[in-house]
Amino acid sequence: MQNKQDKIGKQSVSYPSDSNIEDVITVIGRNINTPLNIAANVNVIDSTDIALSGATTLTDVLRGQSGIQITDSNSGPVFAMRGFSGSQASNNTLILMDGRRLNNIDIAAPSVDAIPLNLVERVEILSGSAGVLYGDQAVGGVINIVTRSPEDTGGKVQLLGGTHDTIEGRANVSVNINDDWSVYLAGSQNNSDNYRKHNSNKTGSILGRLQYQTAVDDFFVETRYYDNEQDLPDALTAEEYQRDPRQAGSVIGWQHEMTNASRGGYRHQFNEIWALSADATYTDSLVNSSYTFSTGPSPLRTERSLLELQPKVTASFSTASGDINLILGVDYHLGDAKYTASYMNRTDEQNMISAYSQVTVPLTSSLSLVTGGRYAYVEDELTDMTAFPEGVDLDNDATAFELGLNYRPTNAHRLYVRAETNYRFAKVDEQTYTSPGVYGLKPQTGESYEAGWDWVGAKQTLRLNAYRLDLENEILFDSSAESPSGGYYGANINADPNRRYGASLDWDWQVLSAWQVGLDYNYIDAEFTKGENKGKALPWVAKHTARAFSSVDVTEDLQAFIEAVYHGRQYLQGDFANVGPKIDGYTLTNIALNYTLNDWLGSIRVDNLFNQKYASSGNYQYGADTYYPGSERQLTLSIGYSF
Structure with a gap:
């Protein structure tokens, strides 16, 4: 792995000798570890990678990374890993913020771009199933x-400003x-105002964290508020x-989301x-939204809340061949969702509890075995004015197992x-909108096999x-x-x-x-x-x-990307x-210049330099194809001061 210096404009990347190649990651694996000691495909994008790229959003950072x-659909990005369509990606890729789930109890995608880059220290990406460690929805990565x-x-x-009357201010301080x-x-x-007409946004967020840390104790409490009008x-x-x-x-609409999240550990x-x-x-969220049809506006009020408890025990036993690492944990969540509109009155209370364990055993000084399992049970209490007017209880369970070998010659x-193996349970939106005679969707289950080689x-x-x-029974x-x-x-x-x-x-190659x-x-x-579509592409x-x-x-002070x-x-x-027909592929070219002067950093970034026209989402409906356009050329200027 790379050992990068923090200052932009100095030597961007330096590769250490073979004796020091470890980047520590703290959440993937739910334990302190290093990517090269995990039997999985893990990539870490650190703060220097982000600064070098001149990226202004997490979408810019993640585009093209690790598959x-x-x-x-011009309402926010959805990230897919291991081959899921845009409509299902948010249910099969698990998004975490410091280990806290951002995925919603319904099919609404997590608001990733609500996380400003000044908050981000690094991004850890695990490509592939992680059903044992993370359970529901950790299917593609x-x-x-x-x-x-x-x-x-x-x-x-x-301070940032750019195309389409974009202006953004960011600040952070630690004491x-x-x-x-x-x-x-x-x-x-x-x-x-964004690229398309009637697509403007006003997005703000604040975060506060208090932390106590000694050699044996680590305690923190934090609270975060996010507000987005779009x-x-x-x-x-x-x-x-x-x-x-x-x-x-x-058919145009608007949406106002307000989310509070409090966390302690x-x-x-x-x-x-x-x-x-x-x-x-x-976490609790209130989302007011409306679309204007020919018959007039159609407002919808969505209320969500989620309580999560995640206790775990970790142990590390020394042996002649290395450390045996053990994780034992329980994940519990209680979610509530309520949808109110003239055409909809729907509620869901979801209880999910799962227990898991994972152990890594060094068979020799260079070969380790990892194995583990998880059992999950979920209960949904649903009411819906159309599908379940009298209410219904839906119970499901699922298991996940893993076996891996990691060899470091x-x-x-x-x-x-x-x-x-992996699984995901149907969301409330999915359970209440099924064909006549279908009362509850089966859990989606899958099996994943992979092999890899890393060389530094x-x-x-x-x-x-x-x-x-x-996958079986994909939802x-x-x-x-x-x-x-x-x-x-x-x-x-x-x-x-x-x-x-x-x-x-x-x-990656450090040429000079x-x-x-x-x-x-x-x-x-x-x-x-x-089935009837056997052999057809997803x-x-x-x-x-x-x-x-x-x-x-x-x-020494000017860097180009x-x-x-x-x-x-x-x-x-x-x-x-x-x-x-298939829609055409496309190539987006992005450039950035970064200039440092003492504690000041100025950046210029141009996204989609050659003004490529492309669809960021598209739907086939009875042959009446529809498209959501991707943004054409955008310029962003930024200036920052560190103290």
Whole structure:
């Protein structure tokens, strides 16, 4: 792994010798560990990577990384890993913030771009199933966003402005009260008209954290508030998209989301072997939204709350071959959702509890075995004015198991093989919108197999990974299914079995002390294996994606960055029979210049430099294809001061 210096404009990247190649990660694996000691495909994007790219949002950072495909219906990005369509990606990719779930109790995607980059210390990406450690929804992968913690007294203020009347302010400060206590405060406000008409947003967030840390105790409490007002344009027909992709469309809407999240945690190290920790999180959201149809506005009020409790015990036993690491834990969550509209009155109380364990055993000094299991039980108490007017209780359970081998013949090489089962339970939206006679969807289950090789040299790194993912009863929306009574079209179903093959390559090379280049390539072959669509490709999954980048220190204080992100051809969402044409692939070229002067940092970034026209989301509905346009060229200027 890379050992990067923090100052932009100095030597960007330096690769250490084979004896020191470890980047510590703290949440993936739910224990302190290093990527090269985990039998999985893990990538870490640190704060220096983010600064070098000149990225202004987490979407910019994640686009093209580790096989992540992004869908955006102009209301916020959805991240897919291991070949899921945009409509299902948010249910099969688990998004965490410091280990706290951001995925909602319903199918609404987590608001990732609500997390300003001044909060982010690094991003940990685990590609592949993680059902044992994280349970529900950790099917395609896990993205954990690690925020900054108070370490030294200091802070930063930053002002950004750019295309489409975008302006954003960010500030954060940390104060060491004494050797043990510290406090961290951060806030941001972003206002923009955005690329399309009727798509403006006003987004703000604040976070406060108090932390106590000694050699044996670690305690923190934090609270965060997020507020986002956004206008929502409609999808466009093919003719509208070609004529003017910026137009709003015929059915426009708006949304105002307000979210409070409070979290506390405590960890105690009893001795050199045993430690006990527990986290508690409470989140509540209120979302008011409305779309304007020909008959008038149609308002909807959504209320969500989620209480999570996560106690766990960890242990590390020393042996002649290395440490035996053990994790035992319980995850409990109690979620409530209520939807109120003229056409809908729906409530759900969801209780989910699961217990898991994982153990890593060194078989020799260079070979380790990891195994574990999880059992989960979920109960939904649903009422819906159409589907379940008298109310219904739906119970389901699921299991996950894993077995992996991690081989380190030298510090520079790592080989691993891994098999894991996974699952996800249907969300409240999915359970209440099914075809007539269907009362409750079955849990989606899957099996994942993968193998990989990592090599870290003096000036180069190379990571190769190959995998297979088989799914049974995948939960998705089928526009051709019989709709429920009073429904518009389609329904949520348990789909026919399908499988995904894939491979990825990540390569970095420090050509000179001031010049670095890199290349990522990802291949996915996803298709149905049974049923009427046997042999058909899964829609909205690009078979080929790639990213190439170069970073150059032009002078001691001036650094330049360029990247090209390629997204291949794919069928529109909902086109399970592959009867429509594939939409064209596209390449986005982004450039950035960063200049440092003492404690000041100025940046210029241009996204989509060549003004590529592309669809960020698209739907197939009875042949009436619709599209959400992606943003064309955007310029952002920023200036920041650190103290």
